[in-house]
Amino acid sequence: MNPRITDETTHNNKSCRHFAQRMAKTPRSFIREILKVTENPSIISFAGGLPNPALIDVKGISLAAATVLEQDGPSVLQYSTTEGYLPLRQFIAERYKKRLGLSVSPGEILITNGSQQCLDLIGKVFIDNRDHIAIERPGYLGAIQAFSLYEPVFHPVNLNDNGLDPGMLAHVLDAHRVKLFYGIPNSQNPSGITYSNDRRQELASVMGNTDTLFVEDDAYGELNFSGKSLLSMRKFLLDQTIITGSFSKILAPGMRLGWVVAPPDIMEQLVIAKQASDLHSNYLSQRIAFQYLHQQNIDDHIQKICQVYKTQCHLMIDMIREKFPESVNFTEPKGGMFVWLTLPEGISSTEVFEQSLKKGVAVLPGTPFYTDGGGGNTIRLNFSNSTEQKIITGMERFSNVLNTLM
């Protein structure tokens, strides 16, 4: 009856912790591990996925923060509603109308901690153990991680130049009861591929006869080099589409603000899941973001980001054309933050990664984006987070490695 009070700092290894089964199925982010390696400032990194910090409007955000705290301090710092700040949801709804011609009501929008949390909430609401879900091949690692916690069976569907392969999707939907398909139609992560409008229509016709949901991750839709937006899947599949959006790429990632758009019956469940997960999203950030959007011209700001990323992207592509072995395939992104390389069969991207690191440049091997163990000869390059000079120097180094290895 008298347990000893411990004040040691050494822990005993509890040999038999009983973690939930889902934890054994969830990959730790290889990307975050790599980012630790590349903290060395002499290494030029194309491995991460960060926005260019020079394009964050610190002054505008500081002004917005000072304004809301001055005008409405105690309320801005108090608990708030699970759904999120209504004027911010109204702003998002109006922007969908203006930008994409979509009719979305604020009641169909829930504010989340970045769009990554949308994936967790969607997993909570839809995925039972061993449920079937479909995902792009290669697919976004963050989604693979988030959904893995709910223990689904993944069915990867190939991407080609115009987007997802509709025949392969049809085959998967025929063969299994697929609860949802998750994809990024605009400037996909990791491939940089954008689905054409025709392809979107084809996919809608494949899915229209099923009750499979289309989860449209639109984190990069505003980072569109041409300024011309493509159609949302919600245009075709109103009650079958969930859209996820993010302020991380157009405002600031550190504010952790994203949102999910869903039909009312799904939204009701998402709100319950959100409430149980963390009550509500950071209210201070929500108020700052809305104030910023009200005080500043976000369209001008986005145009500026797109201009810079377009220049950086084209520079990277020019370097690839000029310096890389001809047998290296590459995508030509219409927006977003990534270029995708496919090396000849038999060349290992892990080997390329290791050799590159020795030469002072970090790239990201593509295997974590495959749920079926493929992609051993693929590499993701990020262009948003490097200056032009770093792109030139880094791509020089990287092309030397490739030319030596191949």
Added chain:
Amino acid sequence: MNPRITDETTHNNKSCRHFAQRMAKTPRSFIREILKVTENPSIISFAGGLPNPALIDVKGISLAAATVLEQDGPSVLQYSTTEGYLPLRQFIAERYKKRLGLSVSPGEILITNGSQQCLDLIGKVFIDNRDHIAIERPGYLGAIQAFSLYEPVFHPVNLNDNGLDPGMLAHVLDAHRVKLFYGIPNSQNPSGITYSNDRRQELASVMGNTDTLFVEDDAYGELNFSGKSLLSMRKFLLDQTIITGSFSKILAPGMRLGWVVAPPDIMEQLVIAKQASDLHSNYLSQRIAFQYLHQQNIDDHIQKICQVYKTQCHLMIDMIREKFPESVNFTEPKGGMFVWLTLPEGISSTEVFEQSLKKGVAVLPGTPFYTDGGGGNTIRLNFSNSTEQKIITGMERFSNVLNTLM
């Protein structure tokens, strides 16, 4: 092959959505529903659980926000690490040493979106479908919601004046393989009960021979009217204790900052779960909080909060003694934000709630805090979010209802 583009705003009711089974098991927060009812300003509400907004240091937080954005803007607004801002974790670790004599390393601390998210992460890491967990009776509704998503079997364990019933806990641990016990030893929500030090030691001796984890929710540990802290369960059960903490009650809830303390092998899993859930917590808030704690004297601020809450609590208790029927039992909190009422058997708290609302005062029926359908004659009263005048007027109204009904 030509699906019609929709631009209607009316949704078809998809009659057969296939939500995950867990959603049917997760209660929507009755509290949040009630809060909607009580938005009417003529109603005095003791139903919620909000801190007193007059005690949020808006000026200090504004200064901290301006400072970090001025000094380190682009970094403060960029993506950051999953674990959280290291200096903030160091501050928390040092405070545990100073306040509770606990040796905690910053590596054993993960920053979360309020302490509610800790519960979601603990659920993810530990609870498989049909796993057994134990919880206080009555238990914190937010925990019941968070854990319900992972579909455990709940075993409620009674609370009495000195804390959790050790005999009943022993019985539950004998009868089932219990993965974790969740409780709030300091100023429990909803009951206001604080476990005595002796009781903590007894509970440790019951649990020491098992591998059941003690999840110690310490949201209210700093809201301690006597200023004397009690022992953390980690003092007894170093490798079996997970502590959750929160800045919501001492700094500001709208910043959504909490943390979880766990032994290294558990922390590793929590970090993976956090990464998959939302990458990392709001970095702007973390930086503001740390700057605030560095610039201001948090001890003085907490002392001020405790002084006000103590006065409000004692006023509420005095009103109960003076005005309520003698057959109403009540707790006498040593801290926190809540008083708990037990009405005589047969008196329905839902009926009391409805009658009270008609008289302009809102109280919270206790049933949502019971996982076994009990508590029909219990009521939670919040004293932190009302001025003294409102407590006097509200308790007058409420006592009239009770005296009429009983």
